[in-house]
Amino acid sequence: MGEFDLIRHYFAQPATALHNDWAANDPPGQAAPQVVLGIGDDCALLLPTPGMQLAISSDMLVEGRHFFPDVDPATLGHKALAVNLSDLAACGARPMGFTLALALPTLDAAWLRGFSHGLMALAGEFRCPLVGGDTTRGPLNLCITVFGEVPPRQALLRSGARVNDDVYVSGYLGDARLALLARQGQLQWTVPTEVLAQARHRLECPTPRVALGLALRGIATAAADVSDGLAGDLGHLLRASRVGAALDAEAIIKTIASKAYIKSGEAEFDSEEWLALALDGGDDYELVFTAAPAHREAVLAAARHAATPVTRIGQIEPLPGLRVTHSGAPATHWHPRSFDHFA
């Protein structure tokens, strides 16, 4: 099977069928952006909703850096799109579609079947059709570029945090790091098998917080997704907003869902170990965001609407940098160990 047959066989999908499905099921005013022309021409053609802004994000995943060579191709397909949808979520943008460029060392039908299955299942779930792309032979590499829509001036940017805003994080932190440590044989603690399996699922199949991002339009002042670790990604947000933050250690540790199931021998974890799990772990794909204290009820309503838990973990301050306050103890400065591909 050649390149062109490959594309057709594993990745072609009826964009118009998807569109008709949207049109039939979406509530009024929620019609999905129209895919005019999908895979197979020099360009894909989309019809953006007039007046809406176009949000774009692109992520490249490389074997050995972003995933293990033996990863299940279906979970890889899921994750490749999920990390891009997470960027749209952080912007409060509604997914429109994506392109996939794929370098493969060989044509492995079983691998492609699994990969496209995982990819297309998530694309269907988020109504974000594959509209085009490229395939070539080469060391395994996946590049997805995703497009979304957001009304003017409603995009959630990193630069909007204001002094006294609350700082929130969605969902649960640390699972991906836990799974990674286990995989690398560096897990010092006793973690039940089923908790590790759940953590591994969270590492390999993250859930992009698109619904929460949409619900936070007009409520959050700033947002970023947590891909390189909460401390690092919040750090980007703080620098973009020219502010700092004080976080509450107990609140952060509460976001570690696995905490109740982890035992470190006889003694309780040191709180610094818990904090490192939550603050320095990458691959969480949660949202970190800020909102004015007057909007606390609105934030909780948005979280309920999106069926996504959120935890208030701190407050924006004028002094740049990130400080973590332990109950009663003076603030300590947290130096993020954010992931840098070239460090």
Next chain:
Amino acid sequence: MGEFDLIRHYFAQPATALHNDWAANDPPGQAAPQVVLGIGDDCALLLPTPGMQLAISSDMLVEGRHFFPDVDPATLGHKALAVNLSDLAACGARPMGFTLALALPTLDAAWLRGFSHGLMALAGEFRCPLVGGDTTRGPLNLCITVFGEVPPRQALLRSGARVNDDVYVSGYLGDARLALLARQGQLQWTVPTEVLAQARHRLECPTPRVALGLALRGIATAAADVSDGLAGDLGHLLRASRVGAALDAEAIIKTIASKAYIKSGEAEFDSEEWLALALDGGDDYELVFTAAPAHREAVLAAARHAATPVTRIGQIEPLPGLRVTHSGAPATHWHPRSFDHFA
């Protein structure tokens, strides 16, 4: 220098400055699409012109397959964007911006300086700003996704060719293949050094035919860009349009600009060799397109307007397939040897 400094240092550009420049210099009604937010947030934000369709194309370039390991990084930067702009040209779309995802084995400042210089020079020439992307460590891999705008129903598709339409190709064919053969030590013929240098320049620094694509809106019935060889790419167009074509060998050979300077010993080339150069060579990045005979004057006017030569090379026929007619001789069926990355 870390990942984030790297992006800022080599690839950040003042999108708003670019936009102001557009606004100041463009003729009325030609205002460039607005970049609301460029590099540095979770997503880039563009503001499409209301009612326009969004054209999207993505290409991945891999070392050893699309370029030689010792390629000048500036020409590589040029080519990586040029091949994407060529897809927009084939659609008749006006460039809006692009994302770049880059896997690099090491952080080589000289390489990055050259690459970004070549990339940004072409981006400036076509007013197509870099709006976002990703960098990671890995085997050298470049993935560019480009966005353009085209009015509804004016995009040039592969599927619009009609029986009796003329077939045209822009510019010059075969130079890239000539340079590739020379590089691979497979050149059987005597080619002057300066002609080879020019051919190599065409291979490494192709000129995307964006102006011609724009000028052909409403005139051409179908178009594709010639990236994998004229026969192969025209073949895609014919299949998409469910038609065939008869091409004139003499007209095709006329498109080989280097022809006058190539000597094959004592004897003249066999015309099959010339045809192979024009029909099977990849990397030409010309446009192949069709138009009704009634529009011959309009096609020539568009070519003059775009300052791009075009050659009429044949005619669309109902019978599927591609036939090449030698003057007087019966038609022969041409079997394209189009490039397939997995063949």
